[in-house]
Amino acid sequence: MTTEQEYYTKLTTAVQVYVSDVDELSPSERFWNESYEWLESKGYRLRPRYRPGWKANWTKSWNKYEDSLIPRRPLMDATRISDGKMVIMKRLWSPTHDHEIEFNRKFSSGALATDPFNHSNYILDLLEVPGYVGLFLMVMPFMRSYNNPRFLTIGESMDFFQQLFEGIAFLHRQNIAHRDIHHGNVLMDASDIYPEGFHPIAQDLTRDFKGAAKHYSRTEHPPRYYLIDLGLSRHYDPANGPPLDWPVLGGNKTVPEFExxxxxxLHDPFPTDIYYAGQLIREHFLRGLYDFHFIYDIVVQMVDPVPSERPNIEQVLSQLVELRASLTSRELRTRALERKELVTYMAPLRLYRAMSHSLRTLRYRFHKLPPIPSKTTEVDSREENVEVNSS
Known part of the structure; x- marks a missing residue:
């Protein structure tokens, strides 16, 4: 039985002698190769690259072959054999990752699973890996970045803000601080936007790697957004007094109170969550897109250098509801213009996108699609109970 320390010692040794090359499996990939047949017995199939005996079948232009694509560790994409659903697997060790396992199981079943504010990624399966001490594979729906494909309208962005704040409110109401909200930890379920699916690594391509993946807009097929990676999240019992904890350096390294x-x-982690969310919106929407001045006042409060001056998440949600009510249908259907389009040499692209937007808007109006596409009142279909599926 291999322990966590023994596994990483072996991995470190193997990496030292490994020459990076897609023609052969990396040391971290060998785990998946060795687990291929066991995972099939559990109902999950990995891509051809991880089949026992796999060998590279290219002599040149390796990037044209599907099995040259490598996922980001400790994650692995797979297909659920029973229905062809694409899933993602995450390696977690106990007791190191007990918090993450506990929170995800808690939010994936029972009353909390049906809370419409629950935007925490949920577990489809929890597999205990044979031959290891305390190693689990957490199986979850496969998702993609919240901003890919790009936002097309102000209304689509407003729906994202609403769901993001709902997700934080859900955690805070459980006295749980996320502590690592950043661009990479906010995803969306794009199964409706990409009804025919997409490749898990080359996500602009079809699952069979043979062409461009076709997709709809968010207005046509509203997505549901999720906060993922609860590895740094913690529960704070109000009975123990004000919540205080040591700083943690997650994906966002700009927190004023950590400087x-x-x-x-020690700091209260809940205002830090507010900063994280505000900074995400400031970076992608205020700085990356044009004419998002309407959200400016809320964001400025959220990223206030003084934590005690930031609003709590309930106040942020309340302000957003008022803001939504103040925007007209015409304003909400306004195109989400990327700032890079304002550069002179981007004029042809800007003109093309403007014309496409006008035609889309006419189609949306004809089909009476709302300017703010929303899935905020719908609850995803989570498993009733998530038990450990041991060997």
């Missing part, structure tokens, strides 16, 4: 001597002090 200088602040990194050596």
């Amino acid at each position: 200088g001597e602040g990194y050596k002090q």
Whole structure:
């Protein structure tokens, strides 16, 4: 039986002698190769690259072959054999990742699973890996980045803000701080936008790697957004007094209260969550897109350098509801213009997108599609109970 420490010691040794080359499996990939047949027995099939005995079948132009694509560890994409659903597997060790396992199981079943504000990614299966001490594979629906494909209208963005704040509110109401909200930890279920699916690595291509993946807009098929990666999340019992914890450096390294001597002090993690969400919106929407001034006042409050001056998540949600009510249908259907389009040499692209937007808007109006596409009142179909599926 291999322990977590023994596994990483072996992996480190193997990496030291490994020469990066897609023609052969990397040390971290060998785990999946060795687990291929066991995973099939559990109902999951990995891509051809991880079949026992796999060998590269190219002599040149390796990037044209599907089995040259490598996922980001410790994650692995797979197909659920029973229905062809694409899933993602995450390697987690106990007790190192007990918090993450506990929270995900808690939010994936029972009353919390049906809470419409629950935007935490959910578990489809939890597999205990044979031959290892405390190693689990957490199986979840496969999702893609919240901003890919790009937002097309102000209304589509407003729906994203609403769902993002709902997800944070859900956690905070459970006295749980996420502590790692950033661009990579906010995803969307794009199964309705891409009804025929997409490749898990080359996501602009079809699952069979033979052509461009066709997709709809968010207005046509509203997605549901999720907060993922609860590895740094913690529960704070109000009975123990004000929530205080040491700083953690997650994906966002710009937190004002963590700078200088602040990194050596205890802080309330809930205002930090507010900062994380505000910073995400500031970076992608205020700085990346044009004419998003309407959300500026809310974001400025959320990223206030003084944590105690930031609104709590309920106040943020309340302000957003008021903002939504103040925007007209015409404003909500306005195109989400990327700032890079304002550069002179991008004029042809800007003109093409403007014309496409006008035609889309006419079609949306004809079909009476709302300017704010919303899935916020719908609850995803989570498993009733998620038990450990041991060997």
